[in-house]
Amino acid sequence: MNQDLILETRGLVKEFKGFTAVDDVNLKVERGTIHALIGPNGAGKTTVFNLLTKFLTPTRGQLLFNGQDITRKDSASIAHMGIVRSFQISAVFPHLTVLENVRVALQQKRKDTFAFWRSEKILDELNDRALALLDSVGLREFSHALAVDLPYGRKRSLEIATTLALDPELLLLDEPTQGMGHEDISVVADLIKEVGKNRTILMVEHNLNVVADLSDTITVLQRGAILTEGNYETVSADPRVREAYMGVEEDPLEGEGGEGNAPVVEASV
Amino acid sequence: MYNKKLNLVLLGLALVAPFVLYPVFLMKVLCFALFACAFNLLLGFAGLLSFGHAVFLGTGAYVTGYVMTTYGLTPELGILAGVAMSALVGLVYGKLAVRREGIYFAMVTLALAQLAFFFYLQTPFTGGEDGLQGIPRGNLFGLIDLTDNMTMYYFVLAVFIGGFLTIYRTIHSPFGQVMKAIRENEPRAISLGYKVNQYKLMAFVISATLAGLAGSTKALVFQLASLTDVHWFMSGEVVLMTLLGGMGTIWGPVLGAASIISMQNLLASGPLANYIHVVMGVVFVICVLAFRKGLVGELQKVLRKNSG
The missing domain is CATH 3.40.50.300 (P-loop containing nucleotide triphosphate hydrolases)
Structure with a gap:
């Protein structure tokens, strides 16, 4: 055993x-x-x-x-x-863009999730990783669409990409x-x-x-x-x-x- | 939607407005616009409906009024004291309220606000039914006399712009992203490892602080802090302003506050003076039934359709 x-x-x-x-x-x-x-x-x-x-x-x-x-x-x-x-x-997250959906997950490991005084532009440094993840589920071309507008199957793909962003065991x-x-x-x-x-x-x-x-x-x-x-x-x-x-x-x-x-x-x- | 040219035009209008319109009316609009924007931060972006936001407006007003009258502080320190107290009350109330969701959250905030209302009614320093009257405006930084309404207007405008930019930045910040994610899908945000109550509390405190700023400024404008500011009517009015203008939009609450205040002013001197609340009720019903996204929300929809 x-x-x-x-x-x-x-x-x-x-x-x-x-x-x-x-x-x-x-x-x-x-x-x-x-x-x-x-x-x-x-x-x-x-x-x-x-x-x-x-x-x-x-x-x-x-x-x-x-x-x-x-x-x-x-x-x-x-x-x-x-x-x-x-x-x-x-x-x-229906009314966030596809890219933002993945980024919210990537953001979790950062220390600035409470920083309300900083511009969200500092999150752009996560874009490459987010796009790579979207690539892996075939959603890169939709990165600027709102998640709510995706067809059902793609929503599930997006969900998996978001989950993978946390690199879970x-x-x-x-x-x-x-x-x-x-x-x-x-x-x-x-x-x-x-x-x-x-x-x-x-x-x-x-x-x-x-x-x-x-x-x-x-x-x-x-x-x-x-x-x-x-x-x-x-x-x-x-x-x-x-x-x-x-x-x-x-x-x-x-x-x-x-x-x-x-x-x-x-x-x- | 965020457009530099539009903002410059609006700023220009705000600068010349007191030469055309009555400055006290404009200041009233700015104070309520800030109040509604603070409320909208919580409702429109964090998805939390507080039904007791008057308590923060009132706390700011009473505390600023009290320290200005009693200790003769300069207005910036008076406002600071009012804002700090609102933030503190926001922290305590927020801690209790964010443990509940949806309708229960709204009920907890309402109950806590009523608690505060009766406290302010009974405690001696607020002047009970009479309120605090004749609050001095004082000299800004000990230098600029704010007694003149024109000078006061530009001070209030500066306060409003400061508060508005804080809200704008909060919405477009790393924190704002998490806040919107929680609004969109709370269980999912939890499963991604966010301790959502801490973020909700933060949003609540920021909103309470800025509502306090609106109350403190308003107390100086009217040189008055009264029970009207903490009454639950006021909590309802801010909901109306936000929904009418368009919740979850940047400019909605500003337009909503301006519309409601203008309407109240117009009606107050006309034959419908005794029916103000009836008219407001009708407006609210029409708004909820016919254009749920509010004035700005509907406008955005039309613009988006035309551009796409």
């Missing part, structure tokens, strides 16, 4: 007024892997995610990042430590391909693959094609508890996984906007 764990949860529990949304979850995320968290609707994926990013406080249990206890830290602090999350609905992606069409999905999936080469990624994802394609490890949640864990072959061969999905919806394995994708688990069972 001498794995190099970047993130670990021990006996994580979250109760909402008599309802246990997350029940004794022990999650181990290995450094350098892409780890996916899947499960039917209401399985507690987003709750786990919000616990990890400190947007919710656990009722019981412990969170460890690089062996350090982060259970009591707040969201902004863990961002400084190197854990940065994305959101289910695209999280950009661990990236938490909340349904990165939700609500996207075919072409956008493959663009974002490629982006995640590229980004994951030198980082650890933990993502919640509905679209099982994406999960199968990207993940090294998959954790399946059901009713707040871990059902099974392993690589795609192991997980998809598990009859309980199929049952968990089939018990909820008629055709649950398709991601939104992924119409036409063969539900991969079904095919391989």
Whole structure:
């Protein structure tokens, strides 16, 4: 058991007024892997995610990042430590330009974020890095557009560029391909693959094609508890996984906007 | 939108205005314009609706009035004292208010402002219902006599420009960028590692300080500090001025304040004198229903359409 764990949860529990949304979850995320968290609707994926990013406080249990206890830290602090999350609905700053969106993230590491008496022109020295980041997600030509005017898929790309600006050790992606069409999905999936080469990624994802394609490890949640864990072959061969999905919806394995994708688990069972 | 030529024209107009219009009226407009700009910094750029901003205007007015009357300080020191006290109250109130969001933030600021109102009503140094009257304007730096309305006007204009430039710079500063990011998407700003409450508090204190500056200056202009300045009507009026002019725009609050003050002056001497609040209410409803971006906001939209 001498794995190099970047993130670990021990006996994580979250109760909402008599309802246990997350029940004794022990999650181990290995450094350098892409780890996916899947499960039917209401399985507690987003709750786990919000616990990890400190947007919710656990009722019981412990969170460890690089062996350090982060259970009591707040969201902004863990961002400084190197854990940065994305959101289910695209999280950009709509009425800032695309360039400014990335720059706000780059700015965070500077000491002058409270300087209200200095001109914002001093931030121009961040432009080269911001443009390089935009280049890496194919948004350079839109740098002066307002983020609100970008089509949905590009907003997600912008969000990833903004997240990368912080150079995080661990990236938490909340349904990165939700609500996207075919072409956008493959663009974002490629982006995640590229980004994951030198980082650890933990993502919640509905679209099982994406999960199968990207993940090294998959954790399946059901009713707040871990059902099974392993690589795609192991997980998809598990009859309980199929049952968990089939018990909820008629055709649950398709991601939104992924119409036409063969539900991969079904095919391989 | 920020255009050097336009600014020079406006500056020129401001310099010759007292030869055409009544200087006290112009000074009133400038004081309220500064007040509205300070309020707009918080609402339009940090996304925080304070419903108790009168407390900072009133604190500036009372403290400046008190030290000028009692200690016979020069006006610049009197203003400094008023501004410092407003900043301090802003710091305490801000610390309590920024812990809450949205409607709760507004309610906390309203409650705290009411607290201050009753304090100023009861405490002896404010003169209760009578207010502080006959506040001396004094000699600026001990040299320039401000009794003359023309001299006073140029002093008030200088104060306004100073305050306005501070706000402009704050909006276009590294801090301003973070402030706008928080306005646009607070959870995202948090996830990028910003401790948003500290930035909100900073914006709150800057806004309170400048509102105090407006109050201090106003007390010298009218040589009066009264309960009107701390009443919640005043907190509402500044919301109206800002929305009418266009929140989140640089010039909106200035135009909004000028419109409202002019309207009040015109109505006060006409047959509608008793219905001023009714008329203002109607204006507010029309503004919110028909042109939500305010005068300047709508103008910008038209200009943008024509240019693009």
